Amino acid sequence: MSLDYAILGFLNYHPYSGYDLKKIFDTTVQHFWSADQSQIYRTLARMTEQGLVDVEKIAQDDRPDRKVYHVTEAGRAALLDWLSEPPPMQANRSAPLIQVFFCGQLPDDDVLAKFEYVADLMREILKRYDQIPGQIDIHAPEIASPRERYFWLLTLDLGIRTMRANLEWAESVIEQIKNGQVPKA
Amino acid sequence: MSLDYAILGFLNYHPYSGYDLKKIFDTTVQHFWSADQSQIYRTLARMTEQGLVDVEKIAQDDRPDRKVYHVTEAGRAALLDWLSEPPPMQANRSAPLIQVFFCGQLPDDDVLAKFEYVADLMREILKRYDQIPGQIDIHAPEIASPRERYFWLLTLDLGIRTMRANLEWAESVIEQIKNGQVPKA
DNA sequence: CGCCTATATATGCATCGTCCTATATGATAT
DNA sequence: ATATCATATAGGACGATGCATATATAGGCG
Incomplete structure (x- = not known):
């Protein structure tokens, strides 16, 4: 579920496509989180079904079409709820x-x-x-x-x-x- | 695969049952590795098929029977091979x-x-x-x-x-x- | 008598995560 | 011409993990 909130967190700053998000993960939070490309797409599809994000299809001439995702009100609420919760302390695994x-x-x-x-x-x-x-x-x-x-x-x-x-x-x-x-x- | 080698490492010290291993994990290496009980049993079953460990069935009167596992020569070799390899540097996830x-x-x-x-x-x-x-x-x-x-x-x-x-x-x-x-x- | 705990093993189910592959387009390099 | 790279999305297969549950025995508590 952590990936959900990481995605919501970034989409709360600005709408992005799955491809954008992959690049953002790999550059900004790569020191504590990595995300597989296919999982980002799958997660975005699920979150769309759940009503946490909306899709905006953007046609491009020179490049393949983009699917840009926006946070919904429900998604924003879910993010803020989660941020207020105690941090999800996980078992250390090395x-x-x-x-x-x-x-x-x-x-x-x-x-x-x-x-x-x-x-x-x-x-x-x-x-x-x-x-x-x-x-x-x-x-x-x-x-x-x-x-x-x-x-x-x-x-x-x-x-x-x-x-x-x-x-x-x-x-x-x-x-x-x-x-x-x-x-x- | 890390769990495989952790189990092999302990069995290389001494034969143990799945139940023993669960207790050992929870007390000795709990600061850097946790193991679910069901996964320990499943992993032991797979490793038996792969010939990395042998099972010794021990009947008990007062308690349920135990299945005590021993490292085989193949298992010991696999452990030493792995110990010689560079450490498996994983992505940090927090x-x-x-x-x-x-x-x-x-x-x-x-x-x-x-x-x-x-x-x-x-x-x-x-x-x-x-x-x-x-x-x-x-x-x-x-x-x-x-x-x-x-x-x-x-x-x-x-x-x-x-x-x-x-x-x-x-x-x-x-x-x-x-x-x-x-x-x- | 029922309930809980400790010992002991095992399966089902769902999720998470990774790897590989497929599909499509346009630009740039050899 | 061909290859490769960057952009862009998506599905299949599989392993790892975790949670719940089932089964069985024996002892202790109220």
């Missing part, structure tokens, strides 16, 4: 940590390589996060008010803080392996 | 952050209440993390080697670091709201 949990089975050299790989990935992700702020104007210029931008930057701030914590963790593990502080089997 | 992203729609008081609720939840989770170390002996005493414990504590360390970062973030947001630093619509 597949990589399953590897960490059991990787005592491997020799230290392999473990070290694994953590150095992870640390490099995290440094790259942090670099990518630095580039996000510039993208909201390009891909969702309708999110223009200082207040909207503020809350958007809050999510990015959390992403950066979390990723830094992860990186510090990985670096501390690397240190411990190099110093021979990992117990032997 | 439903609560969708609320944060769009909650500029709400008045500051509601936003403040939301973040105080989140901060309280995180403090509770941090308290719960403190109690995890004692539980591994009770619910999975077979994970006894210092090396295994070390990697297990690494996952807990990351959970604590991440949760602390989240809490600091929430507290900084609360400060900003109280100081009137959030832009008005």
Whole structure:
């Protein structure tokens, strides 16, 4: 259901097509949410049936026709209701940590390589996060008010803080392996 | 597929039943993985067909019969192969952050209440993390080697670091709201 | 006697999510 | 000429997940 509200949230700023929404997801909220193209279309179809959004068909000469979606009053009400609810606290799920949990089975050299790989990935992700702020104007210029931008930057701030914590963790593990502080089997 | 390897990892320490595994998941790795009971049983059934595990039926007088699962050689090989692979970096998905992203729609008081609720939840989770170390002996005493414990504590360390970062973030947001630093619509 | 809890396994159902593929158009590159 | 890319929408197949429910045994409580 989260995708529903993410879509409603963006459509509440401005009408968009499924194709637009896919691009917006991939650029503005990609640090905490991803959306598959086919699922966006399917969700929009369902939400149209449910009366949460309206479709406006726009014919184009040079390109395929667009279906632009608008929030209805019901959709807007559903969004505001949901925003008022306590946040949907989900269970943490981290597949990589399953590897960490059991990787005592491997020799230290392999473990070290694994953590150095992870640390490099995290440094790259942090670099990518630095580039996000510039993208909201390009891909969702309708999110223009200082207040909207503020809350958007809050999510990015959390992403950066979390990723830094992860990186510090990985670096501390690397240190411990190099110093021979990992117990032997 | 992650659940497969988590199950293989535990069965590689010791044979367990589905019921045992459910309890172990809920106590030892609950800070980064949860498993539904029905899915554990279904996964064990599939893995038996695939030859990754073997079943041993144990009749009990006072209680229903148990089906205790053992890792096969193929299962052990699959586990070690997977542990050697680069960690399966998944997309971050955070439903609560969708609320944060769009909650500029709400008045500051509601936003403040939301973040105080989140901060309280995180403090509770941090308290719960403190109690995890004692539980591994009770619910999975077979994970006894210092090396295994070390990697297990690494996952807990990351959970604590991440949760602390989240809490600091929430507290900084609360400060900003109280100081009137959030832009008005 | 009925009810609840713990142990133990299993199925049904619906949703969510991802991957792959199909369809259609126009512009640009080789 | 052909290939590929960007735009634009959509369906099939499948796996993962979660919730509810069914079945069975034994013990404890009121």
